[in-house]
Amino acid sequence: MLTPVILSGGAGTRLWPVSREAHPKPFMQLADGQSLLQKTLRRVAVLPRVQRVLTLTNREYFFRTRDEYARIKEARHLSFDYVLEPVGRNTAPAIAMAALRLQALEGPEAVMLVLPADHLINDQARFARAVDLAAEQAREGRLVTFGIRPSYPETGFGYIETSEDLVLAGVEDAASSNTRSASCTVRRFVEKPDFMTATAYLESGRHLWNSGMFCFTAGAYLEALQLHAPAVHEGAVACWEASALEQQPLELNPACFASIPDISVDYAVMEQATDVAVVPGDFGWSDIGSWSAVSELTEADGDGNRVDCETVLVDASNCFIRGNDRLVAAVGVENLVIVDTPDALLVANRDRTQDVKKVVEQLKLLDHEAYRLHRTVHRPWGTYTVLEESGAFKIKRIVVKPGASLSLQMHHHRSEHWVVVSGMARVINGEREILVRKNESTYIPYGTAHRLSNPGVIDLVMIEVQSGEYLGEDDIVRFDDQYGRA
Numbered sequence: 001m002l003t004p005v006i007l008s009g010g011a012g013t014r015l016w017p018v019s020r021e022a023h024p025k026p027f028m029q030l031a032d033g034q035s036l037l038q039k040t041l042r043r044v045a046v047l048p049r050v051q052r053v054l055t056l057t058n059r060e061y062f063f064r065t066r067d068e069y070a071r072i073k074e075a076r077h078l079s080f081d082y083v084l085e086p087v088g089r090n091t092a093p094a095i096a097m098a099a100l101r102l103q104a105l106e107g108p109e110a111v112m113l114v115l116p117a118d119h120l121i122n123d124q125a126r127f128a129r130a131v132d133l134a135a136e137q138a139r140e141g142r143l144v145t146f147g148i149r150p151s152y153p154e155t156g157f158g159y160i161e162t163s164e165d166l167v168l169a170g171v172e173d174a175a176s177s178n179t180r181s182a183s184c185t186v187r188r189f190v191e192k193p194d195f196m197t198a199t200a201y202l203e204s205g206r207h208l209w210n211s212g213m214f215c216f217t218a219g220a221y222l223e224a225l226q227l228h229a230p231a232v233h234e235g236a237v238a239c240w241e242a243s244a245l246e247q248q249p250l251e252l253n254p255a256c257f258a259s260i261p262d263i264s265v266d267y268a269v270m271e272q273a274t275d276v277a278v279v280p281g282d283f284g285w286s287d288i289g290s291w292s293a294v295s296e297l298t299e300a301d302g303d304g305n306r307v308d309c310e311t312v313l314v315d316a317s318n319c320f321i322r323g324n325d326r327l328v329a330a331v332g333v334e335n336l337v338i339v340d341t342p343d344a345l346l347v348a349n350r351d352r353t354q355d356v357k358k359v360v361e362q363l364k365l366l367d368h369e370a371y372r373l374h375r376t377v378h379r380p381w382g383t384y385t386v387l388e389e390s391g392a393f394k395i396k397r398i399v400v401k402p403g404a405s406l407s408l409q410m411h412h413h414r415s416e417h418w419v420v421v422s423g424m425a426r427v428i429n430g431e432r433e434i435l436v437r438k439n440e441s442t443y444i445p446y447g448t449a450h451r452l453s454n455p456g457v458i459d460l461v462m463i464e465v466q467s468g469e470y471l472g473e474d475d476i477v478r479f480d481d482q483y484g485r486a
Contacts, residue, residue: 387463
């Protein structure tokens with residue numbers, strides 16, 4: 001078997017304001033309505049010999065990930081396994097926990113295909129051939145990475161220098177059907193270069209973009225980790241032994257996992273190991289690492305504009321515009337990126353999209369919620385959307401999925417008035433339990449234990465009006481919760 005390991009996390013700060021800490025890049029929808037995470041699952045679901053998918057993600061993203069997967073019909077034949085990280089510790093510890101999980105399930109010979117959840121690949125057939133080649137090398141005990149033939153001097157990627165000229169070796173594109181060699185040996189990994197160095201790499205015939213995708217057996221990775229990064233290996237094994245292994249999803253022990261060194265798999269293993277192979281391929285790969293990369297997914301009009309919403313453009317050229325629910329008009333502008341969301345607007349020069357992460361850095365310093373949350377926030381039971389707020393009140397639209405339930409909870413500083421606009425609500429309000437139907441309402445005084453659930457088969461939609469001296473989301477005491485948050 002081949003087991004895809006999907007690494008799903010990271011805030012994707014260069015794609016703010018769509019990607020945020022509570023709504024990271026893998027959940028970002030593209031123009032076709034599918035998220036990057038869903039596209040990653042579809043990509044691996046149709047590979048041969050895949051029966052199980054293992055996902056490494058943060059505990060906060062588990063329920064959203066499960067819901068996203070459930071909508072991919074190509075994956076309904078698969079079994080799903082989850083390892084939940086309490087905090088982010090980079091890729092080397094994450095892959096170590098995945099390797100320990102697969103070793104326990106399938107043995108040390110289990111072949112792992114490690115993929116970030118936020119990449120895009122357009123040519124499925126070539127990708128599948130590259131995976132086959134990598135898996136062959138992995139079964140022989142090698143650590144395998146995937147390299148992308150550079151098409152321009154990119155300074156935002158790391159590079160892989162090979163030990164031979166790719167054209168002369170017949171591996172210019174190992175994913176194509178007419179190559180003479182499956183892979184080549186890695187000479188070294190190179191950090192992100194300046195423009196002149198990247199140009200030289202492009203012309204050398206020996207350099208590939210580092211895609212961040214890998215293939216190896218669980219045993220080979222753990223052996224290499226123990227040899228080259230023993231502190232990471234020791235910490236991962238200790239965390240594994242301290243975690244409740246019988247649970248699914250498997251939640252890693254918070255204290256143990258947080259103590260593992262924070263280091264990437266490139267630094268910890270791949271750059272240190274001697275028997276590393278690279279499978280070059282041209283399968284339409286993109287890491288979707290900036291708004292410039294996202295813009296390339298949309299066809300340009302005659303003026304070079306790429307739009308993903310309703311727009312009116314007057315004397316505008318070479319712009320990318322992505323909006324939400326409202327019209328965006330642009331007059332007399334050029335070379336701009338405009339990204340509009342309900343609570344934040346980004347306007348940037350197209351040549352400066354890598355610097356969007358600096359906006360997020362400033363928002364964090366200001367402790368502004370816009371770096372972390374959208375107006376619409378996903379929860380295990382559904383969503384809530386902040387419609388309006390001031391210092392004394394807040395109005396939300398709450399959507400509860402059929403059969404779902406919020407926690408039994410209480411607030412110290414706010415009261416709540418609920419009006420059902422669609423579906424039916426079952427409400428615990430102090431000592432009473434009542435059904436609230438469409439166009440009916442109920443009032444929850446502050447200090448009262450209460451719970452909202454949806455007993456029906458359609459979404460429950462209601463309007464909540466909060467009032468009180470403090471309306472922060474942290475004014476909540478949970479007594480009981482089916483999602484483990486109490």
